[in-house]
Amino acid sequence: MAAAMALGAQGVWCGSVWLTTDEAETHPVVKQKFLEATSSDTLRSRSRTGKPARQLRSAWTDEWDDPTHPDPLGMPLQPILVNDALIRIERGAHRPGSGAEQLANYFVGQIVGSMNTPKPAAPVVYEMIDEFIEAVQRLGGLLES
Numbered sequence: 001m002a003a004a005m006a007l008g009a010q011g012v013w014c015g016s017v018w019l020t021t022d023e024a025e026t027h028p029v030v031k032q033k034f035l036e037a038t039s040s041d042t043l044r045s046r047s048r049t050g051k052p053a054r055q056l057r058s059a060w061t062d063e064w065d066d067p068t069h070p071d072p073l074g075m076p077l078q079p080i081l082v083n084d085a086l087i088r089i090e091r092g093a094h095r096p097g098s099g100a101e102q103l104a105n106y107f108v109g110q111i112v113g114s115m116n117t118p119k120p121a122a123p124v125v126y127e128m129i130d131e132f133i134e135a136v137q138r139l140g141g142l143l144e145s
């Protein structure tokens with residue numbers, strides 16, 4: 001946030017950080033995967049929307065990336081092709097041992113490596129504000145020394 005504001009932004013837009021909050025409607029299996037993931041566990045894949053979108057690597061993205069398998073279609077055909085399958089995967093992933101757990105994934109940025117603790121959204125906002133103040137004060141201190 002401090003870096004963006006320093007570059008002249010009027011605000012910041014963030015997405016991934018909310019996906020492991022208590023309020024998020026993230027599938028519980030995917031939420032757990034996010035909490036355990038490192039920043040190297042995402043990739044850009046066209047497998048969900050037909051356009052490249054960063055998401056968690058899973059058996060789903062591995063199968064679509066396999067060069068012996070067909071490429072994803074373009075947008076909007078890929079969602080039309082896969083949406084029913086994704087809904088069934090989400091439903092199946094609620095049943096441990098169904099195999100759907102391995103396929104389940106979702107859009108998320110590389111910040112997923114820092115999303116290690118489930119918490120309510122409010123502390124996420126307060127932590128962001130605290131870190132912003134700390135960063136700005138640290139930078140301000142550079143002028144004094």
Ligand SMILES: Cc1cc2nc3c(=O)[nH]c(=O)nc-3n(C[C@H](O)[C@H](O)[C@H](O)COP(=O)(O)O)c2cc1C
Nearest residue numbers: 013014015016017018019106107108109110111112
């Ligand atoms: C679940 C999810 C869905 C998103 N959907 C869109 C989208 O439809 N269009 C878009 O331009 N960006 C989308 N984004 C990207 C966010 O708007 C935002 O630019 C990005 O998540 C910011 O980086 P961060 O996730 O590291 O905070 C999405 C991000 C997430 C996590």
